[in-house]
Amino acid sequence: MTYKKFIEYHGKMLTKYKWIIQAMIAGVIIWIYFDPTIKLHPITAIFSILFCYILQSYIENRILIKHLNEKHADQEEMIRTMCNSSSSFITYKDFNGKYVSANKVFLDTLGKTLVEIKGKKEIDLFPKKDAAALNSMSKKVLQGKIVKKTIKMDYNNKIYDVTSAPLVLTSGVYGIISIANDITEEETLKLELKEQELTTRSILLGMPVATYLKDLEGNVTYENNMAKDFLGLSDSDNANKFNYEEARADEIVQEDAEIIRNKHCICREKLITLRNNEKKWFSITKCPIINHKDEIIGICCVARDINAEKTSIEQRETYVATLTHDLKTPTIAQIKALDLLLNEQMGPLNNEQKELLLLTKDSCNFMYEMLSTLLSTYKYENGDYVLNYEDCNLLSLVEESSNELESMLKEKNVKIHVIKEGDSFDVSCDRMQIKRVIMNLLGNAISYAYNDTEITVNIKTENNTVIFNAKNESAYINPALMENLFKKYVSHAAKYNKIGVGLGLYLSKQIIDAHSGQIYAKSYEDNHNVFGFMIPIEKTVQKASN
Numbered sequence: 001m002t003y004k005k006f007i008e009y010h011g012k013m014l015t016k017y018k019w020i021i022q023a024m025i026a027g028v029i030i031w032i033y034f035d036p037t038i039k040l041h042p043i044t045a046i047f048s049i050l051f052c053y054i055l056q057s058y059i060e061n062r063i064l065i066k067h068l069n070e071k072h073a074d075q076e077e078m079i080r081t082m083c084n085s086s087s088s089f090i091t092y093k094d095f096n097g098k099y100v101s102a103n104k105v106f107l108d109t110l111g112k113t114l115v116e117i118k119g120k121k122e123i124d125l126f127p128k129k130d131a132a133a134l135n136s137m138s139k140k141v142l143q144g145k146i147v148k149k150t151i152k153m154d155y156n157n158k159i160y161d162v163t164s165a166p167l168v169l170t171s172g173v174y175g176i177i178s179i180a181n182d183i184t185e186e187e188t189l190k191l192e193l194k195e196q197e198l199t200t201r202s203i204l205l206g207m208p209v210a211t212y213l214k215d216l217e218g219n220v221t222y223e224n225n226m227a228k229d230f231l232g233l234s235d236s237d238n239a240n241k242f243n244y245e246e247a248r249a250d251e252i253v254q255e256d257a258e259i260i261r262n263k264h265c266i267c268r269e270k271l272i273t274l275r276n277n278e279k280k281w282f283s284i285t286k287c288p289i290i291n292h293k294d295e296i297i298g299i300c301c302v303a304r305d306i307n308a309e310k311t312s313i314e315q316r317e318t319y320v321a322t323l324t325h326d327l328k329t330p331t332i333a334q335i336k337a338l339d340l341l342l343n344e345q346m347g348p349l350n351n352e353q354k355e356l357l358l359l360t361k362d363s364c365n366f367m368y369e370m371l372s373t374l375l376s377t378y379k380y381e382n383g384d385y386v387l388n389y390e391d392c393n394l395l396s397l398v399e400e401s402s403n404e405l406e407s408m409l410k411e412k413n414v415k416i417h418v419i420k421e422g423d424s425f426d427v428s429c430d431r432m433q434i435k436r437v438i439m440n441l442l443g444n445a446i447s448y449a450y451n452d453t454e455i456t457v458n459i460k461t462e463n464n465t466v467i468f469n470a471k472n473e474s475a476y477i478n479p480a481l482m483e484n485l486f487k488k489y490v491s492h493a494a495k496y497n498k499i500g501v502g503l504g505l506y507l508s509k510q511i512i513d514a515h516s517g518q519i520y521a522k523s524y525e526d527n528h529n530v531f532g533f534m535i536p537i538e539k540t541v542q543k544a545s546n
Helices: 001-015 018-034 041-083 105-110 128-141 184-206 225-231 245-262 306-342 351-383 394-404 406-412 433-447 502-513
Strands: 089-094 098-101 147-153 160-167 174-182 210-214 220-223 266-273 279-290 296-304 389-393 415-421 424-428 454-461 465-473 518-524 528-536
Touching: 089 105, 128 147, 128 160, 128 174, 128 518, 160 184, 210 225, 220 225, 245 266, 245 279, 245 296, 279 306, 306 351, 389 433, 394 406, 394 433, 394 454, 394 465, 406 433, 424 433, 433 454, 433 465, 433 502, 433 518, 433 528, 502 518, 502 528
Parallel strands: 415 454
Antiparallel strands: 089 098, 089 174, 147 160, 160 174, 210 220, 210 296, 266 279, 279 296, 389 424, 454 465, 465 528, 518 528
């Protein structure tokens, strides 16, 4: 048995049976001392006992040191493995600033081995500027401070977030451990975002419209100069403390909530009181600001001064309404005069004269209808039209309208086929106005239908709503045109060499909106088009609104 194994074996035995062995040794020595047959000097006995105890302590210490070395080696290996598996740079320096150890990432970046960096300082491994920055941190750490710093390294043109901490014993700082993370990509991205933000702010600042940004709590976080006047802010005001006028606060909060909920833009025209108490019309567009995670982080608002446009439109509408009203009286007089002639109250007429008078009367009736449409449109837009609700039957209105359009049906040899789904089609509405809508939709369906075809009218009730649909066979309508069919002065009559001012469908929409209903149009590539509307069966609104 070797000395090492002897020590290890007996050390284990000594550790396990320590007190028994000590008692046995003491007993043997005492026995020898008192045995008359053995002559043992007292000093020799004492030295024998001390020798046994010293031998035992020596062996225990050797075993303890061995265990500590093994434990230290295991811990060192564990730390080395952790450091080498980290993507960060990890280094260890002594109190003189010389490198003692470093992980694999650090060594690979420098292109050196651990042997090559041991005992070296920063100035031996890095350019002068980099070494100075690192050495400055080390000096502060040796004073017992934890230092964090962002350094751009010249040797590889990258940016690192460096944290250095002291290794401390009771005697003081004996070393420095440093961890560095490559944050080049993050810093570059921050710089790009900052440049983009500055560019965006420059654009917003120079825009000829009031532009401002809001956070999700409704606070204004940025505004250009024009927006200050719009928001009622002075140059010294803090936009974050901006409060809306009490009368508009609820309305604006609801709009913001709608944008955040639906993630879409909204556009409103509003009369705003400015800082100087002047009132102006603005077209206000609000859009959500969405980040890369599809999350809304704010709202962008643009307010465009449309006061001049509004004034011009009001003047034009007033002129048109006045002119329309003035033209209706002579038009009615012309129709009455033509009726007198056609009834031969002014003398007998031949067939050619009657045909000529009938054509003239049709022209006057068309003029009268067009003037009525213009005047009704003006009233609806200004909220001046009061709906006269009464109980009526939608099926009866369809039949009446079909009879009045009989001449158009015969001219194109088009027939109307009515399909009923349900038993009752009674509805509370303004009878004259809903009939006007039906006449308009049926008139369009007939006017644009192919000759010798059939128009299918479907009437049904569903969920306390009555629904009217008119389907004809006619040319496919482009989607771009479909989107604008119900807007003012939009008409596709010219495409088919017909006459139209583009107010019929617009007025129909105003009427259906006033009834809290919905009007719609659909076009199919198989040359079928559907125009229809739905309105509540029960009365819900009493006055048309703009």
